[in-house]
Structure formats: structure tokens, C-alpha cells
Amino acid sequence: MEMMDWWVSMPKVELHAHLNGSVRNSTLLIILIPSFDFLHFHLLAFELREDLTKFELYYRELAKELGEKGIIVFSEVEHVILKNDRSLTEVFKLFDLIHILTTDHATVTRITKEVVEDFAAENVVYLELRTTPKRNDSRGMSKRSYMEAVIEGLRKVDVFDIDFASTKNGLEEKGKSGQMIDDCVGFSRTKIYVRLLLSIDRRETLAAAMETVKLALEMKDLGVVGIDLSGNPKVGEWITFLPALRFAREQGLRVTLHCGEVPNQEEIHAMLDFLPERIGHACCLEEDAWRKLKNSKIPAQVPHNLSSWSGESFVVWASGLGLHITPEIDSCNNLGLMGNAGLLLSIIFNFAADLYNTNHPLILCTDDTGVFSTSLSKEYAIAATAFGLGKKEMFQLARTAVEYSFVEEQVASKLKDLFDLLDKSLAYND
Numbered sequence: 002m003e004m005m006d007w008w009v010s011m012p013k014v015e016l017h018a019h020l021n022g023s024v025r026n027s028t029l030l031i032i033l034i035p036s037f038d039f040l041h042f043h044l045l046a047f048e049l050r051e052d053l054t055k056f057e058l059y060y061r062e063l064a065k066e067l068g069e070k071g072i073i074v075f076s077e078v079e080h081v082i083l084k085n086d087r088s089l090t091e092v093f094k095l096f097d098l099i100h101i102l103t104t105d106h107a108t109v110t111r112i113t114k115e116v117v118e119d120f121a122a123e124n125v126v127y128l129e130l131r132t133t134p135k136r137n138d139s140r141g142m143s144k145r146s147y148m149e150a151v152i153e154g155l156r157k158v159d160v161f162d163i164d165f166a167s168t169k170n171g172l173e174e175k176g177k178s179g180q181m182i183d184d185c186v187g188f189s190r191t192k193i194y195v196r197l198l199l200s201i202d203r204r205e206t207l208a209a210a211m212e213t214v215k216l217a218l219e220m221k222d223l224g225v226v227g228i229d230l231s232g233n234p235k236v237g238e239w240i241t242f243l244p245a246l247r248f249a250r251e252q253g254l255r256v257t258l259h260c261g262e263v264p265n266q267e268e269i270h271a272m273l274d275f276l277p278e279r280i281g282h283a284c285c286l287e288e289d290a291w292r293k294l295k296n297s298k299i300p301a302q303v304p305h306n307l308s309s310w311s312g313e314s315f316v317v318w319a320s321g322l323g324l325h326i327t328p329e330i331d332s333c334n335n336l337g338l339m340g341n342a343g344l345l346l347s348i349i350f351n352f353a354a355d356l357y358n359t360n361h362p363l364i365l366c367t368d369d370t371g372v373f374s375t376s377l378s379k380e381y382a383i384a385a386t387a388f389g390l391g392k393k394e395m396f397q398l399a400r401t402a403v404e405y406s407f408v409e410e411q412v413a414s415k416l417k418d419l420f421d422l423l424d425k426s427l428a429y430n431d
Contacts, residue, residue, distance in 0.1 A: 007392065008378040008385075012126045012423060014402035014416070015366060015377050017257075017281050017302040019200075019231070020132035020151070021103055022369025023116045029371070032108055104137040106150040113154025119370065121161040121193040123378045127406060127416055131198035131229045134213055144216055148199070152223055155195060162192040164412070165224040194416070196408050198257065200229040201245065203237030210245035218252055226407040227255035227278070234262040239271050246275065255407040257302075261285045273297060279405060281368070284352065300362035300405040303353050354388050357398075364402045396420075396427065 103109055113130075120128050132151060134144035155165045199217040201210045217225045228249040230242055246256055260272045260280040269290045272280065281302040286294060294301070356363045365380050367373070385395050400420040403413055 005378065005382060008381045008395075009123050011378075011381070011392075011396060011399065011427075012124050012419060013377050013381065013399050014127045014364075014406065015120055015125045016129045016279065016364050016402060016406055017366035017368055018116070018120070018128065018130055019369050020113060020116060020130055022372045023119070023367070024103070024112050024371045025115055025119070026371060026374075028112060028115060032103070104135055104142060104147075105140050106142065106146060106153075109147060109150035110154040110157065113151050114157045116370075117155065117158050117163065117193065117195055118160050120377070121158075121163075123376055125193060125377055126419060127194045127196075127403065127408060127412075129196050129198055129226070129406060129408075131200050131231070133200040133202045133231070134216060144212060148197075148216065148220060151197070152220075155224075163195060164192060165195040165197075166222065194408065194412055196224050196226045196406075198227045198229045198407070199225060200231045201242055203230070203232035203234070203242075205237075205242075207241055207245060210242050211248065214245050214249045214252075214254070217249070217254055221254075225254075226409075227257060229257050229259070231259045231281075234259065234265070239268045243275070255279075257281065257407075261290070266290060273299065278407065279364075281366070295356075295359060295361055298362060300364060301356060302364045302366045303356070353384070357388055362401075362405055363398070364405055365398065392427070396424065400424075 103112060116130065117128065134147045136142060136144055136147070152165075155163060197220075199213050199220075201213050205213075214228055217228055228246065230246065250256055255278045256275075257279040258272050258275070258277045259282055260277075261269045261283040262285065264285040264287075266287055269286055270293065273290065273293045276297060277299060279300045279302060280294075283294060283301050283303070353363065365377070365384055367375050367377050367380055370376055381395055381399070384390070384398075385392075388394075390398075400417070403416045403420070406413060406416075408416075
């Protein structure tokens with residue numbers, strides 16, 4: 002068995018995946034053009050392999066049409082859609098585009114179904130999918146109806162069995178209660194457990210954040226298990242959302258924060274003092290914040306994909322290592338083009354390896370499979386090489402992620418049993 006095949010076949014747990022950031026590139030292009038049917042898409046893709054000029058002409062016409070409608074300035078995002086190595090600035094530009102394109106109920110339902118099926122196809126047995134409930138008055142969309150469209154997408158998953166309701170009072174789960182055994186030991190894994198986190202966007206007001214928290218409480222029976230604070234880290238103030246996050250915790254919801262994506266040390270310390278159940282990224286912590294994180298034992302969700310790290314992140318970490326990197330560079334990708342890719346990789350891996358080697362709670366994740374052109378299997382392959390770990394150690398890293406999930410104990414127990422069963426059967430030396 003090829004190594005990548007092994008990482009795909011291994012059961013995995015994904016705790017940090019954004020719905021809109023995990024849209025398939027093919028779906029995003031189809032959504033861009035209402036008349037772009039599936040056959041047309043594949044015919045065009047075939048033509049483009051032969052003649053890139055046709056592609057350029059086609060998108061000039063599309064940019065003109067959408068520009069005339071006042072929907073987007075397509076010329077500003079065309080190259081971003083087609084790239085695999087997006088910078089942080091480009092990532093948030095793409096997020097803005099995706100949010101515009103996915104604010105109708107049918108599209109939300111479609112991408113939810115596809116994202117879950119994509120994770121299930123690479124043997125993710127438990128997925129915490131996070132999304133920001135959106136309002137679009139022009140299309141009759143409220144935050145509640147947005148979430149109802151997400152739930153409908155979960156109901157439409159039919160390639161795999163799915164469990165997404167937290168209690169018996171929730172929607173009936175779709176499919177049969179098949180055995181969850183991974184095909185790397187000769188059986189078929191037939192079920193994925195999915196739970197939802199509702200995200201508060203940093204651009205929102207406190208009132209909007211409170212609306213999201215109250216909606217999460219109303220939908221607990223439908224698989225909502227927590228609240229996430231996310232969005233552009235350069236927008237909004239932490240203190241704005243603190244009352245909503247405190248209220249969520251008081252009402253029994255778990256809280257995870259995007260923390261330390263940019264070097265705002267005052268905010269980082271305030272977030273760590275809040276003691277969230279998990280944090281994501283944590284790539285711009287200076288020495289005192291780093292000590293606070295490690296002393297707190299707050300589980301950290303770590304993406305390894307280079308595209309998810311901004312140039313500012315590397316400046317902070319390089320300084321801590323006694324290295325100098327020019328801060329004007331926009332992204333790690335641009336830095337890499339200047340011959341520093343090996344240096345940057347070592348900075349990332351030193352950060353994550355330090356957590357791993359000190360037994361700090363650590364979870365590998367994708368963040369946004371579509372935007373960053375990655376997969377959880379790919380992230381595990383990268384981490385194995387970076388940490389110098391074998392299959393057994395990486396398997397145990399996947400298993401421990403169950404401990405840091407927000408899922409109810411009954412399901413957590415089932416997932417642990419699955420990993421324990423497979424641990425006795427896997428051929429680690431193949």
C-alpha cells in the first residue's frame with residue numbers, strides 16, 4: 002500500500018473545518034455561472050487543457066457580465082479562484098466571494114452535502130463542521146433558515162451513513178446504523194458522525210453574536226454542540242464578543258476561538274485567560290503567551306498547510322528563533338518564492354513539534370480544504386514527515402482528537418472503541 006493510501010484509509014477526526022472554506026473548486030465555478038451545467042463544465046475543462054486562450058476569453062466575458070450586474074468585481078478574484086497557493090490576503094478575498102455566492106438555501110444545502118461526503122470519503126469518522134449563520138434579506142434568508150438549509154444538506158447525504166442529531170429529540174438520522182470499521186483492516190466504514198459549531202464573525206455586532214448563540218441553543222437537538230469565534234483576525238475587537246461567549250458557556254455550549262492568527266498580543270492573552278475549550282492556529286504567540294498556553298493545556302488545532310500562515314506569523318516566530326525575515330512580504334508563499342521555504346517550514350514544524358513533544362493537547366486539521374487545496378490525509382502525511390513519526394504514533398494522534406471533541410460522551414465512547422479495535426489490527430509496518 003502506498004503511503005498516501007494508508008493516510009487516506011486511516012480513520013481520522015476533523016475538529017476545525019469551515020463549511021464555506023471547504024467548497025469544492027468545481028462547485029464554486031459552477032455556482033459562479035447559473036447556466037453552467039455539469040456536462041458543460043467538463044467539456045470546458047477539457048477544452049481548457051488544450052487552449053488556455055479560450056479560458057481567458059471566457060472569463061473576460063464572465064467578468065463583464067457579473068460586473069454589469071454589480072455582484073462582484075470578478076477581475077479581482079478570478080486568479081484567486083484558480084490558484085492552489087493562496088496568501089492570507091487572497092484567502093479572505095476568496096472567503097468574501099464564497100459568502101456572496103452561497104447565500105441562497107439550495108447552494109448551502111448542496112455544499113453541506115458535498116463537504117460531508119468529501120470528508121467521509123477519506124475516512125473521517127467524526128467531523129465538527131463550523132459555519133456562520135448568514136442573513137440575506139434579498140433571498141429571504143434568515144440565520145435560522147440558513148441553518149435549516151445546512152441541516153437539509155446533512156439529511157441529503159446518501160453515499161455514506163451519517164449521524165448528526167445530538168439527541169433522540171432531534172431529526173432522525175439518515176441511513177442505517179452500519180458498523181464503523183475502516184477499510185484498512187478489510188472492512189467497510191459506513192458511518193460518519195457530524196456535529197455543528199455556529200461561528201460568530203468578527204465583523205458582527207454584539208447583538209448579532211447573541212442572535213447566533215441563541216440560535217445555537219435552540220438547535221442543540223439538531224447537532225449543534227458549540228460556538229466558534231472566527232473571521233478576519235484584523236477586524237473587530239475581542240471585548241465586543243466576550244458577553245456572548247460568556248453567555249454561551251453559561252448555557253452549556255462549548256467555545257473554540259481563532260487565536261493568534263496575527264500578532265495581537267493583548268488579544269491573545271485575553272483569549273487564553275478566557276480558557277476556551279479549544280483554540281485554532283496559535284501561530285503568533287510570543288514567549289509569555291506561549292508559556293500561558295502550555296500551562297493552560299488548552300487543546301490547539303494546528304493546520305500545517307503553508308497557505309494558512311501569514312507573513313506576519315513567520316516574522317513573529319522567526320524573531321523568537323533569532324532569525325530575521327522581512328515583514329513586508331504578504332504571504333508565506335511569496336516568501337517561499339524568495340528561497341526561504343525550507344526556513345518557513347522549519348518554523349511551522351518547530352512550533353507544532355514543540356507542542357507534540359511536551360504532550361500538549363494537539364489536533365491536526367484542515368481549516369479550509371477548498372481554499373487551501375488540502376485534505377486531512379494530506380495534513381497527516383505532512384505532519385508525519387515533519388515530526389518524524391510513524392504510522393502508529395500518527396494513529397494515536399488521531400485517536401486522542403476524540404478526547405478534545407465536543408461530541409456527547411456516548412458517541413465519543415463509540416469512536417474510542419473503533420480506534421481501539423483498529424489499533425489491534427492495523428499493519429503499521431507495511
